[in-house]
Amino acid sequence: MSRGEMALRDIMVTELLTVFEDETMQRPALFFKEFPFHHLPVLNRDVHLVGMLSSTDLAQISSGFSLFEMQDRAQYDDAIFQSTLVKDVMSKQIFSMHPQQTIAEAYDQFRQGTFRAIPIVDGDQVVGLVTPLDIIEALLNS
Template sequence: MTSNAVSIKQIMTTEVLTVHPGDTMEQVHLVFRSSDIHHLPVVDEEGRVVGIISKSDYYSISNAFPLFRPDLRAAANDRLFKSLLVEDVMTRQVATLTPEDSISIAAGYFKENLFHAIPIVDKGGMLVGILTTFDLLNYFFNQEVFLPT
């Protein structure tokens, strides 16, 4: 099966952890610490995608106090995470695709834009999944062409 014939819905992740714009960065901190994900879609009260936070965004904030002693750095990060809102940190202009789009379109987005996650939305803009570069690599790696004989 060619990548033009494979739709995103066949390989996307459908159980997606999310945060809301009004959540504090402490919530993001807890999610990233407790799960093996690198991107958090930000959704409004209806479930529409309004932004995304990457682990890189998170690290750029959590490493803001490198000159502090480790014990003081942790306390400073804690105060910062409790005071900053997700909407202050999130990327607002987010590329999205639909489940029906082909994975070749997604691969082009990844290549051209150098990001690693695309929220997948229905026609109403509601989040229904996420596609990552890992999902694409996993798909291609498991094709017969790549499997050892």
């Protein structure tokens, strides 16, 4: 088997944090602050994948960088996060793959530049996540 034929199930991250589309941005903001993740799968209440949320999405609604000091930045961000729903910020255009698909297939998708993380779905359950870094690490370690 060539390295490109390696299955996604062998390289995917399986310890996932997920969020619900109808919750506020408070919990995702905490996740991005506390954990080294840059992407969160978004689920509906039936636990089906409906979108992806990235740390970039969060940055776009926060007070962000300013040349001027903003003393109330944390309070401002907290107010925004409390009043904004995940579904209003997430990427609704999602692409998923199956655990048995190969890293070569995932690479082809990443090469197109549309996605930075691909949720791995088995049936209707999110079972993992793959990023370009996961592919690089798998190739270097094989």
